[in-house]
Amino acid sequence: MPDYNLSYVYVLAFFGAGVGIVAMMMMMSRMLAPRNPTREKLTAYESGEEPIGQAWGRYPTHFYVFALIFVVFDVEVIFLFPWAVLLRELGWRGVIEIALFLAILVVGLYYAWRKRALSWY
Amino acid sequence: MPEGPFGLDPAIWAVVRLVIALALLVVVVLNGALSQVYIERKVQAFIQNRYGPIHTGPWGLLQTVADAVKLLGKEDIRARLTDRWFFLSAPGIVFSPMLASWVVIPFAPGLVGADLNIGLLYLATLGSMTVLGIVIAGWASNNKYSLIGGLRSGGQLISYEVPQILSLVTVAMLVGSLSMVDIVDAQPGWQLTVFILPLAFLTYFIAGLAETNRNPFDLPEAESELVAGFLTEYSGMRYAVFFMAEYGEVSVVSAIVATLWFGGWHGPFVDTAGPLLGPVLGVLWFTLKTYAFVLVFMWIRATLPRFRIDQLMALCWKLLIPATLTNLLVTAVLLLAFPGSLLPVAIANWIMLGLFVLAIPLFQRRRLASLRARLRAAA
Numbered sequence: 001m002p003d004y005n006l007s008y009v010y011v012l013a014f015f016g017a018g019v020g021i022v023a024m025m026m027m028m029s030r031m032l033a034p035r036n037p038t039r040e041k042l043t044a045y046e047s048g049e050e051p052i053g054q055a056w057g058r059y060p061t062h063f064y065v066f067a068l069i070f071v072v073f074d075v076e077v078i079f080l081f082p083w084a085v086l087l088r089e090l091g092w093r094g095v096i097e098i099a100l101f102l103a104i105l106v107v108g109l110y111y112a113w114r115k116r117a118l119s120w121y
Numbered sequence: 122m123p124e125g126p127f128g129l130d131p132a133i134w135a136v137v138r139l140v141i142a143l144a145l146l147v148v149v150v151l152n153g154a155l156s157q158v159y160i161e162r163k164v165q166a167f168i169q170n171r172y173g174p175i176h177t178g179p180w181g182l183l184q185t186v187a188d189a190v191k192l193l194g195k196e197d198i199r200a201r202l203t204d205r206w207f208f209l210s211a212p213g214i215v216f217s218p219m220l221a222s223w224v225v226i227p228f229a230p231g232l233v234g235a236d237l238n239i240g241l242l243y244l245a246t247l248g249s250m251t252v253l254g255i256v257i258a259g260w261a262s263n264n265k266y267s268l269i270g271g272l273r274s275g276g277q278l279i280s281y282e283v284p285q286i287l288s289l290v291t292v293a294m295l296v297g298s299l300s301m302v303d304i305v306d307a308q309p310g311w312q313l314t315v316f317i318l319p320l321a322f323l324t325y326f327i328a329g330l331a332e333t334n335r336n337p338f339d340l341p342e343a344e345s346e347l348v349a350g351f352l353t354e355y356s357g358m359r360y361a362v363f364f365m366a367e368y369g370e371v372s373v374v375s376a377i378v379a380t381l382w383f384g385g386w387h388g389p390f391v392d393t394a395g396p397l398l399g400p401v402l403g404v405l406w407f408t409l410k411t412y413a414f415v416l417v418f419m420w421i422r423a424t425l426p427r428f429r430i431d432q433l434m435a436l437c438w439k440l441l442i443p444a445t446l447t448n449l450l451v452t453a454v455l456l457l458a459f460p461g462s463l464l465p466v467a468i469a470n471w472i473m474l475g476l477f478v479l480a481i482p483l484f485q486r487r488r489l490a491s492l493r494a495r496l497r498a499a500a
Binding site (some may be wrong): 004006007008009011013015017018019020021023025026028029032033034036037039041042043044045046047050051054055056059060062063066067069070073074077081083084085086087088091095098099100102105107109113115119120 | 122135139142143146147151173192194195196197198199200201202212213216218219220221223224234235236237238241242243245260261263264265266267268269272274275276279283286288290291295297298299333346348353354357359360361362420431434435438439441443446449453454456459460
């Protein structure tokens with residue numbers, strides 16, 4: 001098996017080990033810990049008050065705006081990685097292209113900024 | 122047939138090496154989390170002029186062990202209205218990426234789990250997987266505190282991921298490789314990346330504080346308003362898993378800082394000490410560097426107050442992202458304009474670091490002014 005594939009076997013093995021450790025600890029806890037559920041214990045914790053309704057409802061849209069801007073920038077960053085590694089091979093042409101690409105995104109960021117999408121209030 | 126090390130068949134050696142690497146890293150990570158809890162409590166105590174744990178074992182050394190045993194024996198409560206499978210799987214989703222991050226980190230010359238050629242990208246990807254676990258935990262708990270904590274955490278982590286990855290890209294540009302081993306090899310002696318790219322180090326460290334939900338960015342767990350944030354509904358061992366994952370993340374970020382900017386295992390006598398002692402010294406230097414940054418994390422926690430959520434978002438989007446983008450482009454242009462000499466890059470980066478530090482008070486002044494104007498308008 002080539003070395004390249006072997007490294008990804010390691011990655012998979014470590015993910016498996018992470019899940020395995022958590023499962024093992026949960027098993028140990030299940031064997032050792034008492035289990036005595038009561039009605040009050042199984043309600044959601046709301047500082048001692050009786051919870052009203054569920055939590056699965058509406059929440060502030062700020063998070064949504066930030067998530068949208070984030071998606072744009074995260075995709076941008078993925079494009080930056082190959083360019084960064086090959087910076088010297090691609091030379092000035094690469095820098096100019098990336099600068100144009102970034103400029104378009106920065107205009108977007110500036111627009112969001114002026115629209116007060118980046119301010120919480 | 123070619124023979125592997127210790128006269129073993131290469132195929133068998135591959136399996137043996139994998140098992141050894143797994144066992145070592147699991148022990149190191151779990152012990153690291155346990156000892157970090159103890160160190161954190163002691164450091165906080167000394168900073169606040171008190172003793173910290175002293176009763177269990179000598180100097181209270183066994184306190185964390187006792188806590189772990191206690192958590193193991195605690196009832197594991199799953200409230201009635203939670204989303205069962207998401208609630209149960211969230212700790213694993215947070216924990217296993219943290220463990221898997223250690224695969225690519227070189228501990229000493231030749232001592233690395235797997236030298237992936239996309240090491241940095243891999244680390245960035247695993248860092249963002251934590252967000253999934255935390256948002257899932259917040260949503261699945263069906264608790265209002267948890268939901269707000271999980272969402273805040275999601276918003277914070279995804280925002281700070283952008284400057285964090287941009288800082289990593291700057292280092293990749295300098296070295297011309299994404300492999301962690303290549304990055305360490307590029308910094309022999311005093312040629313540490315931190316002297317060349319100080320601003321990227323600072324922005325990465327700030328973003329790293331936010332990515333690990335540590336002070337002053339620990340809003341998702343702001344106990345005065347959200348009880349325990351996304352952890353509110355978790356108890357017993359499940360809570361402990363989240364806790365360990367969090368401390369593990371702190372050491373992962375510190376290890377990345379030590380590797381990328383401070384030369385990883387490079388240190389005095391590593392190259393001259395021989396094939397057996399050299400790696401041991403390498404591990405020692407690497408651990409010392411990593412724990413130095415873990416201590417800085419703790420020091421910051423004891424010193425700084427918590428941000429408000431709008432300040433947190435503004436710091437990221439209005440200061441860190443423009444700064445890292447500028448830094449990236451300037452570094453790229455200078456690297457191309459002066460091939461063969463890193464001095465212009467270093468000088469420009471130190472100037473940019475100075476400008477960045479000067480920009481912070483200006484930024485605060487403007488924010489305060491707008492806040493006062495709002496208050497006046499409201500009065």
